[in-house]
Amino acid sequence: MNLAVPGSKPAIDIVVASESTMKIRAVEKAFACYRVNLIATKARSGINSQPVENETYTGAGNRIKDAKAKYQSTGHDADFLLVAIENGIFHEQVNGQKVWLDKAVVIVETSGGMQYIRETSPVLLPAECVAIARQRGFENTTVGQVMAEIDSTVQHDDPHSSLPPFKSRQEYLEETLVEMAGTLSS
Numbered sequence: 442m443n444l445a446v447p448g449s450k451p452a453i454d455i456v457v458a459s460e461s462t463m464k465i466r467a468v469e470k471a472f473a474c475y476r477v478n479l480i481a482t483k484a485r486s487g488i489n490s491q492p493v494e495n496e497t498y499t500g501a502g503n504r505i506k507d508a509k510a511k512y513q514s515t516g517h518d519a520d521f522l523l524v525a526i527e528n529g530i531f532h533e534q535v536n537g538q539k540v541w542l543d544k545a546v547v548i549v550e551t552s553g554g555m556q557y558i559r560e561t562s563p564v565l566l567p568a569e570c571v572a573i574a575r576q577r578g579f580e581n582t583t584v585g586q587v588m589a590e591i592d593s594t595v596q597h598d599d600p601h602s603s604l605p606p607f608k609s610r611q612e613y614l615e616e617t618l619v620e621m622a623g624t625l626s627s
Contacts (some may be wrong), residue, residue: 451579452476454517458484458508458525463599463611468524471618475626477522484508491579497529498558501546509550522625523550526614530566530584541566541586543601545610547617549625557621561613564601 455477456467465481472479484507486492486500504525512521517552528545542563549557570587577587589597596602601610 444537452478454480454512454514454521456508456521456523457481458504458523461526461598463609464526464614467526467611467614467618470615471622475622482508482511484511484525488527489579490581491583492529492576493579494529496532497527497531497544497546500529501525501527501548505548505550505556513598521552524548524618525550526623528610530571531563533563535565539567541568541571541584545614545617547614547621549618549621551625553605557624559617559621561617564604564613566604 451474455468455472457465457479459465460481461481465479468478484504487503488496488500492500502525504527505523508523508525508590512523524569525548526536526541526545529543531542532539533542541564544563545561547561551586560570567588568583570584573587574582574584583597585597585600588595588603592603594603599610601608601613
């Protein structure tokens with residue numbers, strides 16, 4: 442799918458499967474040089490508040506399906522892109538040690554049904570915060586919430602900013618979405 446560059450084709454709709462300001466801004470920045478109509482819709486993930494491992498992929502996929510159904514129910518039939526983002530935690534081996542990493546799964550789906558899936562760069566999480574969130578139950582407790590309780594300078598929805606390399610969650614999303622936009626426009 443070729444995205445419309447300013448002054449060329451008419452704008453296409455980009456449906457963001459979230460009303461999160463952070464996610465919307467990341468999509469806006471990533472597609473800023475294209476002619477697009479951005480539409481944010483609250484889409485259900487159908488998973489725990491703190492997704493773990495493959496549940497993160499399931500949540501992103503569920504968001505795509507829900508956003509697509511909502512968008513198509515309005516009678517739109519032009520070219521469009523759907524964007525779903527789901528952050529989750531992954532227990533992985535790094536330098537011979539099992540550690541907990543936070544990554545977002547980003548899915549972009551074209552109106553033709555082609556899906557592009559990428560993960561953001563990982564952020565190393567404090568193991569003790571993961572343990573506390575797990576003990577309380579991932580259904581309703583996120584690692585970010587636990588980190589914010591322990592340190593009031595941490596934002597529960599953006600613990601990335603307080604962890605090395607001290608980049609915001611939005612910056613990680615933007616980097617991945619810019620890469621994906623480049624793939625879509627080529």
